[in-house]
Amino acid sequence: MSEMTIDTPAVAERLDAVRARIAATGRAPDDIVVVAVTKGFGADAVEAAAAIGLDDVGENYAQELDAKWKAVPGDGRRWHFLGRVQRNKVRTIAGAVHLWQGVDRVAAGEEIARRAPGARVLVQVNIDGDGAPAGRNGCAPDGVPELVERLDGLGLDVRGLMAVGPPGEPELARPGFRTVSALADRLGLAVRSMGMTDDFGVAVEEGSTMVRVGRGLFGARPVAPSMRR
Numbered sequence: 556m557s558e559m560t561i562d563t564p565a566v567a568e569r570l571d572a573v574r575a576r577i578a579a580t581g582r583a584p585d586d587i588v589v590v591a592v593t594k595g596f597g598a599d600a601v602e603a604a605a606a607i608g609l610d611d612v613g614e615n616y617a618q619e620l621d622a623k624w625k626a627v628p629g630d631g632r633r634w635h636f637l638g639r640v641q642r643n644k645v646r647t648i649a650g651a652v653h654l655w656q657g658v659d660r661v662a663a664g665e666e667i668a669r670r671a672p673g674a675r676v677l678v679q680v681n682i683d684g685d686g687a688p689a690g691r692n693g694c695a696p697d698g699v700p701e702l703v704e705r706l707d708g709l710g711l712d713v714r715g716l717m718a719v720g721p722p723g724e725p726e727l728a729r730p731g732f733r734t735v736s737a738l739a740d741r742l743g744l745a746v747r748s749m750g751m752t753d754d755f756g757v758a759v760e761e762g763s764t765m766v767r768v769g770r771g772l773f774g775a776r777p778v779a780p781s782m783r784r
Contacts (some may be wrong), residue, residue, distance in 0.1 A: 590765060639657050664702075720749070748766075
């Protein structure tokens with residue numbers, strides 16, 4: 556993980572900038588949950604987020620979430636697991652996760668239901684269409700209603716939908732975000748986790764209720780030791 560030291564006042568300034576971008580869309584910043592994505596950073600990023608009132612923290616990898624959860628305990632913290640749910644990792648973090656955001660298949664839901672009955676989940680929707688990069692996760696939009704029904708049947712608390720915008724200009728994500736919002740409306744789901752550092756403005760305009768921000772709060776992620784030259 557990171558060897559960098561997180562500058563908490565700088566994170567606070569960036570959070571103000573995030574909220575200003577939300578306000579510029581015409582939405583109230585207080586209506587949008589900002590999830591601080593600490594992937595690749597050390598536990599001090601979690602501490603910095605807590606210091607400025609961000610209790611929703613997101614991780615993409617089970618190993619990192621497990622390490623930071625244990626290193627920075629906190630009763631008010633809400634951990635979001637953002638990555639694809641690997642069944643063999645669910646047991647490790649089941650006791651920590653407040654919201655599983657990357658559920659895209661029944662098998663993942665079955666394991667979560669076994670390890671954490673009644674857990675809160677979001678269904679990840681693939682909005683890239685036929686041009687999706689290899690390995691991009693998510694359920695196809697036309698499969699979402701059935702998946703939601705199956706997860707409900709497992710006793711899971713399906714709160715809403717999640718989507719990752721395609722790479723490139725933020726406007727490229729607009730049609731997909733609009734599709735996700737329409738699906739959530741149709742299914743009566745309140746939460747729409749859409750938008751990251753580069754495209755959350757478009758996502759909020761299209762109905763997002765939750766944005767996932769890493770670089771926009773903590774700056775550029777450090778290069779992993781194995782990637783350094």
